Amino acid sequence: MQIVTSHMNTDFDALASMVACTCLYPGTRGVVPSHVTAGVRAFLSIHQDLLRIVPRKGFDLETVSSLIVVDTNNWNRLDRMQPLKDRQNFEIICWDHHMSGTNIISGVEHREEVGATITLLLEEMERQQTPFTPMQATLFLLGIYDDTGCLTFSSATPRDARMTAFLLENGADLNIVSSFLSNAMDDSHTRVFSDMLAKADVLTLEGVNIGICAIPVQSGLTMLASLVEKYKEFKGLDAVFGIFSTDQNKVMVIGRSNPDAVDVGAVVRALGGGGHPGAGSAVVKEDDLAKITEKITTLIRETGRKSSLVKEIMLHAARFVLRPDQTVAEAGEIMARTRVRALLVCDKDRFLGLIPESAVVRARQNNRLSTPVKGMVKPDVPVVGPGDDIRTAAARMNQSQEGMLPVLEQGRVAGVLTRGSLVLHMYDM
Ligand SMILES: [Mn+2]
CATH class of the missing domain: 3.10.310.30 (Diaminopimelate Epimerase; Chain A, domain 1)
Known part of the structure; x- marks a missing residue:
């Protein structure tokens, strides 16, 4: 007989992966460790008769001819499976998303870094068009959500999210999922x-x-x-x-x-x-x-404490800079072209202030587009230095109505920081 089992303190990912194996490998029986989490215990108390599983307690390993291990890769975490370890001609299949700590030597190994083991099994079930019930879909979704904090943990991957969609398309019940997840912490x-x-x-x-x-x-x-x-x-x-x-x-x-x-x-x-x-x-x-x-x-x-500095991510200022005698119309054109909401006004190297988009809009309404920008400069705006760190810049950006920080070094313009450049940096793009 082929059995599938998982780690003690069995969580929803482990149980879901075991049940998925009973679908994927016909005839396979799940052997549930004696200790399960409170959430899994509550789930089993209602659903266990509908699943092809038996408790470890009272199960005889004698008839076992092959073993599937899910959601762990360590003999010590299984519930008394050591007798199987040294059997001759014994097949072991592994499905797991833990990349280290392996001590189970298996013939077939499916090990990939995703948020939940059940995701790997579901991808295979989708490929093979293995049928499953809405109740099973609900359990599988509990597995993904439990291990990924409902897809919020950084371990969650696009593949977990795709399988979440697959389960919702196949009848997973979110009301039932949420009622068991609230108990997931034992x-x-x-x-x-x-x-x-x-x-x-x-x-x-x-x-x-x-x-x-x-x-x-x-x-x-x-x-x-x-x-x-x-x-x-x-x-x-x-x-x-x-x-x-x-x-x-x-x-x-x-x-x-x-x-x-x-x-x-x-x-x-x-x-x-x-x-x-x-x-x-x-x-x-x-x-x-x-x-x-x-x-x-x-x-x-x-x-x-990461210390990325403004000078590492600032933009060249040249295309955002106007001379005081350039017209408001020119300012408007450059803003449209560079998609920024303000420009720097500089007299030679000396920074005078910003001309905001709102000034251009006002000038257009009043038919004053041909006037020089120098009369509309907003002098007291938040600025940063090239040696400031990104957090300081982010805090300063909060105070900027224009979403643009001139980077000044001794009164001279060294560069420009836009909201966009901060966002790109924060998301590592
Ligand atoms: Mn897991």
Whole structure:
């Protein structure tokens, strides 16, 4: 008999992936680990008779001839499957979205970095036109939503979103999905979350608020990353680092950040981990929570604060600059051509101020397009220096009615920052 199983503390992605395998591989039976999350338990209490699954407890491995493992790649995370490990002529198939920590050697491996394992299986089901029921579609969607925070975590990919659409087209019920998702955090995770709320410190660096939560936790918690993400949203912070010590002299560091607040990747790489600017993690051998917390705080100050400077992204000023004797009509033409809402007026190198689009509009109404711009210059506008960092520029842009910041160096124009150039930088385009 072929069976499919997944990790203990089975979450919706794991259960959905198991059930998908029972559709994709006819005759396959799901073997559900003894420990499942509270949300999965609630779901199973209603749906289990409709699914081809049995509990691990009381299941005899003797008749098993091949094994499918989903949503994990580690024997230690399965529920007592070790006896299968050394069987001869035994087929193992793996479906997973975790890219590291592998110790299951499988003959067939489907491992890709997407937000949820169920996404990989659904793509295959779509290809093979494997039938499934609306109830199963609902469970599959719970799998995607649970692992990706309803597609809001940075781990979510376009492929997860495409499969979300596929499931909605095939009868997934959003009312049922939302009723089970609200329960998705089990008691042990809820305790950790309330500890985070009670004990976290907030570090404020140049206006950026960074939550630091150092919490001792029990081992085997699978949703720490979502807790960090949830905490950041819940408290409206720019970035959060969760520092979780388990009872094995190990500390799990998980960071999440909004664009341009903290470079999480730089911080966790310094600890031997990995990630990108928005999200990353590291496992550190250390038993002193205070010591590691101090180290991370130092790392955030020293390497985590990205310091892109205005001069790295500013535009050449030449095409946005007018002489004081040029006419309002010329100003209007240049604005239309360059799609900006203001131009700089300079006398030689000296910056006099901006001529805003509203001045051009007014002049047009009053038939004064041929007058020189010098009489309409708005002198006191927000400006930045080439050595200012992008956050300062973003704050200054907030005060600019024209969406344009002249970059001045000792009164002379060194460049221009537009709203567009800030947006391009923030989204890494
Ligand atoms: Mn998963």
